[in-house]
Amino acid sequence: VWLCSITTAYSWDSVFDEADKRCKWAAMDEFDKLDHIEICPKGMDLTNKIAKRIRWRSSYKSIHSSLPKLILGRQKDISIHGPISRSQFLGFLGINFRVEALQQNCTEEQGEWLRNDGYWQLVGDGEAPFWEGPDDKTPIGMGTLYMAMAIVNKKQGVSAPFQ
Numbered sequence: 111v112w113l114c115s116i117t118t119a120y121s122w123d124s125v126f127d128e129a130d131k132r133c134k135w136a137a138m139d140e141f142d143k144l145d146h147i148e149i150c151p152k153g154m155d156l157t158n159k160i161a162k163r164i165r166w167r168s169s170y171k172s173i174h175s176s177l178p179k180l181i182l183g184r185q186k187d188i189s190i191h192g193p194i195s196r197s198q199f200l201g202f203l204g205i206n207f208r209v210e211a212l213q214q215n216c217t218e219e220q221g222e223w224l225r226n227d228g229y230w231q232l233v234g235d236g237e238a239p240f241w242e243g244p245d246d247k248t249p250i251g252m253g254t255l256y257m258a259m260a261i262v263n264k265k266q267g268v269s270a271p272f273q
Contacts, residue, residue: 191260191272197233197253202271205233 209229213221227249230238234251241248260269 187264189262189264189268191262191268193257193259194271195254196256196258197235197251199258199271200233200253205229 209224212224216224226238226240230249230251232251233253234249235254236251238249238251258271260272262269
């Protein structure tokens with residue numbers, strides 16, 4: 111979900127086309143449950159520009175060292191924070207509390223899956239050490255595989271996860 115107001119620089123057709131592209135993953139019954147989708151065309155443009163510039167680079171090390179120049183250019187009012195691991199980021203966002211809340215309204219089997227498999231896949235590192243099922247079903251944690259960063263206006267300060 112992309113959050114922001116829709117500017118008049120974009121036609122409604124292009125907004126709907128972009129929303130359609132970004133929601134291909136959803137099944138029709140999921141669309142029936144939606145009452146709105148918020149998107150940010152300017153944010154999508156910026157993300158695409160950053161992705162193209164990063165794709166041009168060949169390694170993470172060169173991306174990380176040159177990312178501020180790639181994104182900031184001459185803009186002095188923007189600051190970049192991170193990267194931090196997905197595990198750290200989700201921890202700051204309260205994933206532990208979210209898992210506990212979800213477990214209040216699910217079956218025992220769903221709660222066990224959520225706690226052991228789903229949670230580990232999001233924040234764990236490598237194979238789950240507690241797994242008792244078949245080897246080919248061992249949850250693989252990706253908490254350190256993906257990184258998060260923040261691009262913010264300097265006047266807003268540093269976001270809590272990145273302090």
